[in-house]
Amino acid sequence: MEYEPKYTVVLRGQEFVLTKSQIEFDSPNYFTACFLGDFQEAQTKRLELSRNPDLFKLIVEYLCGYEILPLDDKSVPSSMPLEAGLRNLRADALFYQLKGLVKSCDNMAQSHGRSIPSNKLFMAIGYTVGFPIMTDDDPSKIMLDRLHLLKYAMTPEKSWTTIVTPGKLARMGELQLPEAFIDFEGLQIVSGIEILAREVVGDYYQKGWKLIGWRFQPTDIHPGGHKTEVLIVLEDMRCNCKQSFQ
CATH class of the missing domain: 3.30.710.10 (Potassium Channel Kv1.1; Chain A)
Known part of the structure; x- marks a missing residue:
């Protein structure tokens, strides 16, 4: 053979x-x-x-x-x-x-009636923080105390936002999803992520956006210690998907 x-x-x-x-x-x-x-x-x-x-x-x-x-x-x-x-x-x-x-x-x-319209828009919110957010023994587990610290650092002036299409969103990689966090601690984590999003873009829900996921990506150790890249994604739920975030 x-x-x-x-x-x-x-x-x-x-x-x-x-x-x-x-x-x-x-x-x-x-x-x-x-x-x-x-x-x-x-x-x-x-x-x-x-x-x-x-x-x-x-x-x-x-x-x-x-x-x-x-x-x-x-x-x-x-x-x-x-x-x-x-x-x-x-x-x-x-x-x-x-x-x-x-x-x-x-x-x-x-x-199953769950196709994503090609003109649907998503907002990516990004920030880099100078400390780890995930536990060392389980890289998918978030430390609540570190998450709470983020709200004091993740301000509009230090964060960035951009609008992406479904195709670009898919290429951004896997996200942690709110529906997977259903126990008491999980709900606290979702609430913490929602607070971070509001700190950057205001009351996004009232403006027609919904939290759909997030990712905390540890980066290589640098002279000052660890860094974590924070990514939060919102979905535009308004009828006019081409409308910009205002």
Whole structure:
């Protein structure tokens, strides 16, 4: 039997092995560009990313030619609702440039009446803080005391905002979603995120916007200690989606 090259993809410390036939499935894509192009990964046959390893298990199945939709409770992490799982899977499909999977996700969302209009707008709110917000032992767990400190630092003058389309939003990567935080501590976290958004843009809910997710991304250690990139995303719920935030 002829030897088939293998490639290693590492996501948050978890290793996945893909064959050449897998990365060529639904190509050209991110994997063929990295492993079969002129990038360093073509020599090392190793790629390290910070994407979600649980969702990547679905990507691996898809690259084997298997049907992975519709999702069920066993397909996604227990803390991720099915609707959020479909949105996050689509975001990963866009990142990996898997056009067939993106189309399948869109068809599934449309069949459930959850397709996103192409003229829908989102607001990204960003800030970089000079201390960690996530715990060391669990990078997905937020420290409430640090979250409360943020409201004193995250002011309109020090933060930035920009309007993005659904396509750009999908390429921004995975977000933590409010609907996944349903216990007492989780509700406190959602409330804290809402406060941060209001500190920057005012009463966004009254202006027709809704909180849909956030991400805290630790950056490399610098001479002064840790830094964390804060991203909060609001969705425009108004009928006139082309109206600017005022």
